[in-house]
Amino acid sequence: MLRQAFINFNESNLIVFGFLLFFLTFLGVLIWTFCIQKKEFYNILSASPFIDGEKREEKNGEKNE
Amino acid sequence: MNAAQKNLQKNTQKNTQKNTQKNTQKNVAYDDAIVRKFIIATMAWGGVAFFAGLFAALQLVYWPFNTSFEWFSFGRLRPLHTNAAIFAFAGNAIFAGIYHSTQRLLRTRMFSDLLSKIHFWGWQFIIVFAAITLPLGLTQGKEYAELEWPIDILITLVWVVFALNFFGTLARRREKHMYVAIWFYIATVITIAVLHIVNSISIPFSMFKSYTVWAGMQDALVQWWYGHNAVAFFLTTPFLGLMYYYIPKVVNAPIYSYRLSIIHFWALVFIYIWAGPHHLLYTSLPDWAQTLGMVFSVMLWAPSWGGMINGLLTFKGKWSQVRTEPVWKFFIAGLTFYGIATFEGPLLSIKSVSALGHYTEWIIGHVHGGALGWNGFMSFGMIYYLVPKLWNAELHSKKLVEQHFWLGLVGILLYYVSMLIAGVTQGLMWKAVDSNGQLVYPEFIESVVSIMPLYWVRALGGALYIVGFILMIVNIVKTIKAGSVTADTPIANLQSDNVKDGKPRLLEGYATVFTVLSLVAILVGTIIEIYPTLNVHRYVNPEITVKPFSALEQEGRDLYVREGCYVCHSQQIRPLVDEKLRYGDPSTIEESIYDHPYQWGSKRTGPDLARQGQKYPDFWHYQHMKDPRLMQPKSIMPSYEWLVKKNIDYSQIKKKLNVLRNLGVPYTDEQVKNADKDAEAQAKIIADGLKKDGVTEKIEGREILAMIAYLQALGQKGGR
Numbered sequence: 001m002l003r004q005a006f007i008n009f010n011e012s013n014l015i016v017f018g019f020l021l022f023f024l025t026f027l028g029v030l031i032w033t034f035c036i037q038k039k040e041f042y043n044i045l046s047a048s049p050f051i052d053g054e055k056r057e058e059k060n061g062e063k064n065e
Numbered sequence: 066m067n068a069a070q071k072n073l074q075k076n077t078q079k080n081t082q083k084n085t086q087k088n089t090q091k092n093v094a095y096d097d098a099i100v101r102k103f104i105i106a107t108m109a110w111g112g113v114a115f116f117a118g119l120f121a122a123l124q125l126v127y128w129p130f131n132t133s134f135e136w137f138s139f140g141r142l143r144p145l146h147t148n149a150a151i152f153a154f155a156g157n158a159i160f161a162g163i164y165h166s167t168q169r170l171l172r173t174r175m176f177s178d179l180l181s182k183i184h185f186w187g188w189q190f191i192i193v194f195a196a197i198t199l200p201l202g203l204t205q206g207k208e209y210a211e212l213e214w215p216i217d218i219l220i221t222l223v224w225v226v227f228a229l230n231f232f233g234t235l236a237r238r239r240e241k242h243m244y245v246a247i248w249f250y251i252a253t254v255i256t257i258a259v260l261h262i263v264n265s266i267s268i269p270f271s272m273f274k275s276y277t278v279w280a281g282m283q284d285a286l287v288q289w290w291y292g293h294n295a296v297a298f299f300l301t302t303p304f305l306g307l308m309y310y311y312i313p314k315v316v317n318a319p320i321y322s323y324r325l326s327i328i329h330f331w332a333l334v335f336i337y338i339w340a341g342p343h344h345l346l347y348t349s350l351p352d353w354a355q356t357l358g359m360v361f362s363v364m365l366w367a368p369s370w371g372g373m374i375n376g377l378l379t380f381k382g383k384w385s386q387v388r389t390e391p392v393w394k395f396f397i398a399g400l401t402f403y404g405i406a407t408f409e410g411p412l413l414s415i416k417s418v419s420a421l422g423h424y425t426e427w428i429i430g431h432v433h434g435g436a437l438g439w440n441g442f443m444s445f446g447m448i449y450y451l452v453p454k455l456w457n458a459e460l461h462s463k464k465l466v467e468q469h470f471w472l473g474l475v476g477i478l479l480y481y482v483s484m485l486i487a488g489v490t491q492g493l494m495w496k497a498v499d500s501n502g503q504l505v506y507p508e509f510i511e512s513v514v515s516i517m518p519l520y521w522v523r524a525l526g527g528a529l530y531i532v533g534f535i536l537m538i539v540n541i542v543k544t545i546k547a548g549s550v551t552a553d554t555p556i557a558n559l560q561s562d563n564v565k566d567g568k569p570r571l572l573e574g575y576a577t578v579f580t581v582l583s584l585v586a587i588l589v590g591t592i593i594e595i596y597p598t599l600n601v602h603r604y605v606n607p608e609i610t611v612k613p614f615s616a617l618e619q620e621g622r623d624l625y626v627r628e629g630c631y632v633c634h635s636q637q638i639r640p641l642v643d644e645k646l647r648y649g650d651p652s653t654i655e656e657s658i659y660d661h662p663y664q665w666g667s668k669r670t671g672p673d674l675a676r677q678g679q680k681y682p683d684f685w686h687y688q689h690m691k692d693p694r695l696m697q698p699k700s701i702m703p704s705y706e707w708l709v710k711k712n713i714d715y716s717q718i719k720k721k722l723n724v725l726r727n728l729g730v731p732y733t734d735e736q737v738k739n740a741d742k743d744a745e746a747q748a749k750i751i752a753d754g755l756k757k758d759g760v761t762e763k764i765e766g767r768e769i770l771a772m773i774a775y776l777q778a779l780g781q782k783g784g785r
Contacts, residue, residue, distance in 0.1 A: 029331040033324050046319035048244035052169035052557050
């Protein structure tokens, strides 16, 4: 059945189709990341490695947030 | 109450107390024991992988290191080394990191301690089985997928256990939104499952042997779709996940740009899956698929470097501390090697560069830059970070860490630079054509001899890397001895569970949706690439006939696979001037149409063998297999004396031909029915001929006859 679906599908069309899919996905991710989502949300997410309860190390006099 | 009863009561009370404590701890603490187990396994198997690699490197500079034991010949040892490095060393390292970081990022214990234990022990058994079967020559003959069908099934089961445990943990997390490291782990879990299952489909003909269902070009494409993405989704995405977790932890600062990490993830996952065909440039794979693989490989530059830059910039403002924190050096150098490898990979995927670099040592250098630098150094950095925490001790010696780093770094650089120079030298020597249009170096051995000093440098680099690794083992053992394993780390803010806070979730909060989207991202490329394998007959000229191998030749082919000849010899002549001059007409898609598995190879330590048939007499092959130095004094090929001593196993031949017929190889009923007798008859003809040429040893029924039959059939079955 899958073979039938592809039987008239030209190879160059496949390449173009592949690129189109990629660029659409890429564009979607860009819009999602930079236009739809808020920076504050990402600030919270980027702090995730520090929510585990382990004490943040202080090095060379550096102060933890 | 007598003393025995008192004792019993005391023990019962003690056990109940212990169990209650354990159960309470289970609900409030992370499972650190499983992480400790994986760390120890990483260090143990790392030793095996590195020593096997060094031994294999020494076999190339001094052939007697192949010994007269068949189990230690290069063709069998090399798959053991690669499997140990990828699945045992790197595999255990990523599991350690995933189990440690996932629990903390989701603020929950792993879904099931039992599943964690089954995963750990199941994986170790797989490695042990691999370490036993590969030296025995039980291999499917597909790079990084050599393990035979029972082990493949075990890998599938253990991976399912891991997936259940991982997704179960996701389901009971206390953090609503998943951090980017978790995304990379999700991509790893689902993609490896898809890759492994599709590439490993095979039909068994005995307890430990099978034929892959894929053949020739189909097999090559599926294999490199798997092979390249094994690198992508076993050696890259999980390590990137670890990078996004451990670098912020050691630096004590969030990742430089979280937005960049999102772009990095989606672009990488989407693009990587398409890149496999760059391993098959100039082969008989349809041109459009080669171009597709090449272009997507070049596009990989952007997300890969985006990830590397994001990691390195996390150290911004803290570079001065690198001098005093040797563990940081491992992460920084690891990221740098990631950058080098992901710059070089796309470069090598460009067709004109591939024409020079493919089949040469350059590829070996490229692979080891990634494996030793990126995977090795990231693993070491993680181990140095985790061990003091998990065993409650200060790191025994920072000085030893420093020494480990510099020894390792110099080792990798010696390895990488020597192989880069060796590869370019080989490529240029193979291609050199004089003004008369003749090859400047017509003898393949000339290129082997010219790079021999560089093989020594490579071995030295590997040895230095191992010395550094031994220092790490000493350091870690002393740290562990000084420490103590007390209770597991308590889960932070146990009462806070923002999953159920009633506030809206964003995409990062829906694990199932996220997993499905990741699956779709990898399936798009997969389906488009696998497309030609469903339509292979569109690319085959129906007027060109190809005869399948005779029963004895097929038996010889299985011996060729058993001995790992494909590790050093290709069977694919590219349509390039020098290859036509050296080896003959370019290979066609038809020639390998019945090859289960394909044997195109990926490396030429020795010459291509696609047109080897009838080039030399049987006696030449007999002498050459027994001791290659008799025919080529400077050869570095192992001696295959055991082929002259071991008998052909005629008992399996009918079954083999029957399975191959079921897979589409056009054997007649008669050929299958008389396979053993036909094979014996052909072996007798070859043996009689060898006796006439002066062979005095007893060779009747010996494996060497099947091997000669196969070698003489190469390029002689039509298809052109």
